[in-house]
Amino acid sequence: MDFSQTDEQKMLQESVKRLLERSYDFETRQKMLGSGHPWSLEIWQALAEMGILGLPFAEDIGGFGGSMADIVAVAEPFGAHLLIEPYVSSILLAGPCLAQSDSPAAQAQLSQIIAGEQTAAFAHEERKGTADPSLVSLTATEAADGSTLSGEKRMVLGGAKADVLVVSARTRGTAPDADGLSLFMVDPTQEGVSITPVVAIDGRHAAHITFDGVQVPSEGRIADDAYDVLQAVISRAIVALCAEAVGVMGALLRQTSEYASTRKQFGAPIATFQTISHRLADMKIAYLKARSCLLYTTALMDAGRAGAQDISILKGQIGALGRDIGEAAIQTHGGVGMTDEVSIGHFHKRILMINALFGDSEYHFRSVGKSLATADA
The missing domain is CATH 2.40.110.10 (Butyryl-CoA Dehydrogenase, subunit A, domain 2)
Structure with missing residues (x-):
């Protein structure tokens, strides 16, 4: 299996990064939240024009036939910028359910969703x-x-x-x-x-x-008889949510490393203190473990070999490692890491929210344990 991104996936990811860096910085996001708007219609329409909303759907229904690796490529920068637009809910959960139907009403609704005209x-x-x-x-x-x-x-x-x-x-x-x-x-x-x-x-x-x-x-x-449909849709959404979480972890690692390199105590950057340097090393190891698990599971899914146990291992690892990284970032920043004016606490909240959706880390670790016990019996 090839774990590296294709040139097309790199270009897709860079295009999303440029859009969000230009129009979706942390301050802009906070102003939007403060205004009471659930999400930015401008960003949503921009994503539709880039084809991101049609990415997961087959070409014969107006989509672009994207793979799981394509979705992961865009989900990582979504997490790094704390996107609040309804991509997971509308495009990765409700949309694929509608795509299973031959009903003209469902197909018409899906076309409007892909075009960014409506949400589900x-x-x-x-x-x-x-x-x-x-x-x-x-x-x-x-x-x-x-x-x-x-x-x-x-x-x-x-x-x-x-x-x-x-x-x-x-x-x-x-x-x-x-x-x-x-x-x-x-x-x-x-x-x-x-x-x-x-x-x-x-x-x-x-x-x-x-x-x-x-x-x-x-x-x-x-x-x-929708059990298999639901299982498949939820599994793909879990992988995308984990990709968002990995994007969050990367942002936390970068910002915490930069802060520790510039914040000084006793005339020296705190990154030179042994406790802080060890904490940063642990954060990087956790991030690399999380991203490696994400890429492996994504490759399994695109190869048609990802089972329920693989999804549970990923979800459990992402939840546990993400929580560790978030707590370490807050501890390094001190009290300022808990304030609404700084992004660190918001990143940690996103990780906690992702962990809670579709079963937290403990739920999925128990699922893995049960499946292993059944296999050994």
Whole structure:
């Protein structure tokens, strides 16, 4: 397997870096958050014009047929700049679910998403850390002209301002049955949908959404027996989220190294103190371990060889190593590292948020342990 980026991937990554360095520095991001806007429409449209929004989708549906390595190439600078735009929620979670459907309504919706004209949100989490789709319990009851949805979804990224919701629901059985799962396309403005906007600790806008007897027509049912679809979509999103986290780790390492080289105590840069120099070395080792694990898992996925255990190893490692790097960066900066005016604390919050999505590091390490114990039995 080749772990190096292609020339095209390097150019793609550099193009995204230049856009964000020019238009998305930390101060600009903070002003946008302070204004109450969930994300920048200008940046979103720029990403659409660059083809980034169409990157994960097949060419026959208007995309560019990008590989997992292509997505990772753009996700790293997204993390380094703390992007709050709904790329993961709209393009990597909801979008691929819509792409599974032959429904003309779903395909029309996806075309608008790729063009940057609308956004979608993936309503899946139910306060259980549902990395495993079989834990879904929101019910979909058969009706004369479609289905009726009842239940609650939590922490739906981009859900407060989305133009369409992609909802995972159970048409039969009970959790943790893998059978009986379906996907629905829901208009967030229709009767019975109640949306409570929230802001996550990393600045991204999300929502808690309640479905109280929501009527979904038959054309809104976009997939049945959806366990495998959900598993594949979530696995790819986890790899992209881990790439964001690695981008965050790289930014933390660079900024902490620069700070330690310029901050002086007793007439010398603190980077020359043994404790600080050892901490910086540990941060670099952790970053290299995290990025190596990311590149290996990405190559496995593009080769069609990534299993659930590989995804769990990556998610667990990224969560644990990222937390170590974030804490070391804050300790090196001292009290200023916890202030809103400095980016260090915000980077750490993004790592914590990524760790919490689709199962934290402890959840995934336990999953690896269980799979190894089963294999040995």
